[in-house]
Amino acid sequence: MYKSKHTLKKMACALGVSTILAAMPIVGHAWEPQKPVEFVVMAGKGGGADKAVRLLQSIIASDNMAPVPFTPVNKPGGSGAEALVHVNGKKGDNHTIMFTLNSFYTTPLRQPGLGIDIATFTPIARMAEDTFLLWVNSDRKDINNVADFVKAAKAKGSGWIMAGTGKNSEDNLLTDFLNTAYDLKMKYVPYKGGGKVAKELAGNNADSTVNNPSEQLGFYEAGTTKALAAFTGQRLPMFPNTPTFKELGSDMVYYMQRTVVGAPGMSKEASAYYQELFTRVYNSPKWQQYISKKSLQGDLLAGDALMAYWMKERDIHEVMLKKMGAIK
């Protein structure tokens, strides 16, 4: 169906171009995608990243922001390795973009054999940064702040179960943070997906989690779980009474990027097109509503500023992974 639309569009474009050329010979014709854009997701169907991509896709389509459809393609394998290898192999392709998380830094660091240098990828737009909080079940009447938490976790030693999403993931990094900072021995149990982790806590099969707000929101609103502290720079608007770890005296600030990346070697024109497109998406009421509802943070970052941010974050993650012993 889009094919005929596409032809029409092409004709309209040609018409438009000739008009513009006639009127303003100085302004050239901007680049536009010529075929459906492959929108690679570094995670499986139904996860947090996948939901965000499908929302982005629907915003682009419903507001007619692009002449072609954006098609999500899930490549969840190997903690993002599959997606990274796939996009890395599309050098110079103007029709492949990817939605990434922090595994964008950690997976190439942990698996140098993949031969991936994220500095070669095309920075498009950071759409948000997700936040992390420390959660316990509301049944734990004895735990109302981080001090109570530390006391209870210490008493239980390695019997204290922290559920998270996969080994060496963001959740694992934060668990290690807490274990070191408060001299705890919490046991980290990896599950598949943040929703599953949230449910394990709500069902009292885990003692604590470091979920994103979006993953715990349903249970939090129902009063099943409660947040003790946030791993953010400032208090979150949605959790005004929850202190940050920074306030409590430890230097634990950690975010997860939700960023659109282009294939390595994408043309300047295409990169400019996607930056402009995702800036419009970022400013759309639907995306802004999503950001505030899911308690996301982070301003829009695009182009060179985004690349600088990646390089900084990569260095930070390298230090963290070394501390954990995940890399040498």
Added chain:
Amino acid sequence: MLETIQLLAQGFVVVFEPQNLLLIIAGCTLGLFIGAMPGLGSVNGVAILLPLTFLVPPTGAIIFLAAIYYGAMYGGAISSIMLGIPGASTAVATTFDGRPLAKQGMADKALIGAAVASFVGGSISVVLFTFFAPPLAHVALVFGAPEEFALMMLAFATFVGLGGDDIFKTLFSICIGLVLSAVGFDIISGEPRLVLWDITGFLHGINFLVLAIGVYGIGEMLWTVEEHALGGGKSMLSDATVTVKRTIAALRELVKTWKATVMGSFLGYFVGILPAAGATPGSLMAYGIAKQMSSEPDKFGDGAIEGVCAPEAANNAASTGSMLPMLTLGIPGSPTTAILLGGMVIWGLEPGPRLFVDHSEFVWGLIASLYAANLFTLLINIAFIPVFIKVLKTPFTILAPIIFTLCLIGGYAPTQDMHDVWLMIVFGIVGYLMRKLDYPLAPAVLAIVLGPLAEPAMRQSLIISEGSFMIFFNRAYAGPIMVAALLLLFLPLFKMLYDRMRATKPAAE
């Protein structure tokens, strides 16, 4: 109770708005064909159509997608019965007896059986959903990793306990399936594993469909080609006709399957509400138990109609059941509900315990739409049966290339990677050779579905218990399930010993 009925009535008011009614009918019809196409299945169908739903209000959107999900559950049985290729993992159990029935020229009987059983399963489960949602949501919540593993053991046990002709070949086949299911990414250690020859295509693991379409689709085709070459067999086709008389006779015969169907409905619903289990274990267990219950268990596998009804009732019941954790806990009970959850994000709805209160029109509209979708799908399905039977009458030389093409598309669609297509062809050839050597293939397919569910659950439990297997026995829900699984697993052994004792006793006297 009275309040529930009131809310349900309000839901029906929503459903009977002309636009919503139209969406249900369109969704059911679309779903039927999506489900019938091997490899497309409800997961991909719902994912592809999701962005279309911003055109209608959220309630209309979820009603449409749920109708597709529902229709696809019916549709999955169609390719299982007619072609012997399960279009989705939920329809694997339907091939066991559905395919033999079609080969015997009774495809119409199998299709009618599947349709009616699906209807019964869907109806029972939606009534259960209406009246017992909150307490069951609690069960789903406390169901942790040890319980999940116990449930998977039960699914394996119902299957192994059935005892194939050669228990060692069955075990061998299961082991192959388990090894294949371990390929890819290990979430517990966070490392890729069994990435054979460093081919990146193995990083995403081996999809169930690649194996199922390989061994059932390509393998079956090779088998049929050989039969043709050796003397004009017509096994890919069937002589089924469909007449009013035959239909009435088939319906009459269904009366005696009521036990299997009702059992399948309840079992499917309860397994369906457990997060992450989905409809596949439910339908396999229903098949196993139907065989145990049957007075003629030997007929299973050679075209017993109960063997079609039980799993079909179960997978439809489970698809309703899996909506429960989705709506109340925000946890997908199946891969398709995971996509529906994504849809709720797009529509700006937050799943969770508050949803029933804050958006009761949405929830009850959905529940009421399931009643309607169930009825419409039954009618549409039965209306199409003559068409499906016609398709079966197409000469094999025309049908084979079409099926082959469908198989290739089905292998490519889920991951969009040619690697999977080549792998599927390899599986097809290996599957054909294994069949020549009398190795059962179903256990391998079962293992590749259940393996990835069972393995992390077992390892998570053992991390929690610090290596003690007692965790599977000393918990309120896990314990009884595990004991039942072990009993079922050793049932054939006990039977054998018992028979032997009875045989030797008179001799000793």
